[in-house]
Amino acid sequence: MRLNPAARLFAATVLCLAVALPSAAREHAGPTIGQQREGVLFWSQAQREARFPRMYEMFPSDRAAHGSHVHALPQGRPLSAAGKKTAAWLADYMERYHIAGVMVLQDGQVRLQRYAKGFGPQQRWTSFSVAKSVTSTLLGIALQQGDIHSMDDTLGTYIPELRRTAYADVTVQQLLTMTSGVRWNEDYADAGSDVAQMYLGACVDGQAHVLSYLAKLPRQWPAGTHWNYNTAETDLLGILVQRATHRSLAAYLAQTIWQPYGMADDAYWIKDECDGSDTGGSGLSATLADYARLGQFMLGGGRIEGKPVIASAWLEGAVRQQAGVDEPDRGYGYLWWTDADGSYAAIGIFGQMVYVDPARKLVIAQVGAWPQATSKALVAARRAFVAAIKHAVDGEQARAVP
Template sequence: MKHLLCRLAVLLVAMWLAACAPPHARRTDVLFWNQPQREANFRAMETQYASNVVRHGKAHPLPKGAALAPRFDDGQTLDGYMADHHVAGIMVVQDGKVRLERYGLGADATTRWTSFSVAKSFTSTLVGAALRDGAIGSLDDPVTRYIPELVAGAYRDVTVRQLLSMTSGVRWNEDYADPHSDVAMMYEGERKTGVPLLVSYMSKLPREFPAGARWVYKTGETDLIGILVTRATGKSLAAYLAEKIWIPYGMAEDAIWLKDDVDGTEAGGSGVSATLADYARLGQFLLDGGVAAGEPVLAPGWLDAATRTQASIGSPGRGYGYQWWTYDDGSYEGIGIFGQLLHVDPRRHLVIVQLAAWPVATDDAQARDRAAFVQAVNRAVEAR
C-alpha cells in the first residue's frame, strides 16, 4: 500500500508539472499529434500553449426544447456517427432551445474544447464590432494602414476586404500534412523586437495572383486580421471578445484564446477554446442579429455581408464570405480541422455545433459524413 501511495504521489506531481510546464515554442505541433494526444489536449490547450482568458458574463439561457433525433438516410445512428468520427460533443439549438445535446470522449458540459479555424469566424465578427466602433475605418483601407511592417512585401496593395475574403493573391500552402508548408511554418523564423513573428513570416511571401483575383484559403491571413483588430482597438482579441460578446450576450463560461508565448500575439485564425453551449450561444447571437444586452454590436449590414458569398471557391452551391463558409440556402459555417463545426441556418432558426478529434486534420470522406449529419438534423427539423 505504501509503495502504491508513493507511485500515486509521483504521478500526481508529474501531472501537476505537465500542467504548469512552459508553453511549447511551436504552436503548429498540434497538426502532428497522435490520436491519444488529440483527445487529451484538445480539451486542455491552455496547458500546452500560452493563452489569454475571455471572461464570461451572466449566462444567456438555453432552455430545453423538444428532443430531436437526426434522420440519417443510410441507416446510421447518432451513437455510431459519434464513435466513427471521434466526436466529443454535439448540440442542436432551434428557436433558442436545445433540442439535442450529446457528449463523447469523456467530455461533458464543462469541457472547453478547441475550435481551430472556427476561430476565424470569431475574428471576423470582431472586425464587424471594430467597424461599428470606428476603430477600423473601412474595409477598403490598405492592410498596411494597420500593419505597416507589411509595406515592403506583397501585402502592400492588399485591402482589409481582400484579407477577409482570402483574395489577397499572395502565395500560400495550407497543406496540414506537410511539415514544411506555410501553415506549419508560419510561426517559425528570426524574431524582431516589436514585430510579431507571424508578421515577419508573412511579409516575405511572394505574390501569385493579382490582389482580388482569386480565392485561396490562408490561415496566416486570418492571423493578420487578428493583429489588425488588436492594433486598431488597442485591446487583445480575448479582451475585445469579452467586452463585445462574451460578457454582454451572456456566455456561461470563460473561454481561452491561444497566443504567442513571447510576443503575446493571439492566433486570429485558430486558438479559441470554449464549451459546447457557448459555441451554440455565439451562433444564437448571430441569429439574434448581433445584438447583446439590447445593443447592436456589429456595424450596419456587417452580418449580411460577412455571411454571404464574397468569393467563389469553385464548388457548386458554396462560397466564402468574410471568414465564413457560405451556402446557397442562406446557411453559413465556421469549420475547423479535426472535425469542428459551427453551423448557423437563419431560415430554420437553427444552430448546430460539433466538437471532435478526427484522426486527420482534413478528410473528404469525414467532411461528407459531417455534411450528412447536418442534413440528418435538417430532415428531423423539417419532419416536425
C-alpha cells in the first residue's frame, strides 16, 4: 500500500486544496472540502488503499491526544484457526478483501495480529461508521456526567435550529436508534442519494452541512416506528454532544476515554467545513491497536480504573437490539450493531470493524479498503471471518476440558 509518485502528487494537491488555501480561494481553485469528502465514496481501489491511512492529513481534523499512560496489550498464545493453516488462511483473507490490518484480543491479550504490506502499527486508518458507535458512546458518557439530561429529551432542546423541522420532536433515543422517521437514502453507489449529497451544498448561515441539509427533509414515518440507516443523523448526534459538553468530539474523546483508558497514539477526527464541528458519523482515524483497545474498553463495561464512566441507562440499551434490521439474528442498539448471541460491533463501510464478544471475552478489530463500500458478499465474508475466529476459540476451550 505504498504511495506511487502519481498518488503522492494527487494527495499533495488535495492536501493543499483542503487545508492550505483560505475558503474564499478554494471557491475559485477547485472542489470544496465537502465535495472532496463526498468523492471518497467513488475513489478507485488504488486511491482507497493510498488515502485511507491519510484522511486526517487530507482534511481539516481535530486531534484526540493520547496520554502518558498506555493500556498494555500483552502478547498471548497465538490463536490457531481450526482446520486451517492460520498464517496462510489469514493472508488469503486479507489479500482477497483488501484488509489492511487485523487484531484479535482475548482476555485483553493479543492472540492474532497481521498488517498488510505498507501499513503498520504506528499508522492510522479511517473508521467510517465505526465513528458512529464512538459518538454514541461519548453521548453515554455525557449522560453520565449530566451534560445531557435524558435520552427522552427532544433534539430541539440542544439544537434550536431544528425546532421548526421534521426533527423538532424527535428524541435523543430515537436518534440513537435511527428511528427518526425522516426520509433518507443511504445508497453509497448512487451519486444522487442523500448520503452522497449531504456535504455538497454551500454553507448556510455558518451551520454544519447536515443542519441545513436535514432541515429541508420531510417526515416519512412516525418517529420511533421505522429503522432507517442515516449517516447525517449521527453527524447531528455529534453536534448535540459537542453543544452539550462545549467541547469538540476529539477533545471530549481525549478527556474521557483516550487518555484515562490509555490509548497509545493520538487519534484524529475530521471537521465540518462550515462550522468546524467534528462529524459524528465518520472521520475518526486511529491505529489498529487503539481500535482494539476501544473494543476492550467496551468489553470491560465502560470502566476505567474500576469506575463506570458511561451511564447505565445508555449501556443497558446500546449493545442490545432496539430495532430490527431485516437480517436474521442481527439488530441495532444505540449505533452499535447487535447479534443474537450477545455480541455487538461498530461497523464501517469498506471493511472497518470493532467486534466485541462478551461470552468469549473476545475483541476483533479490522481495517480495510474493500472494493465496494458494502455488498452482501463482502458482509458475508466478514461474518465468516468472525465465525472462524469464534470457532477457533471454542475449539481451544473444548480441547481444554478433561
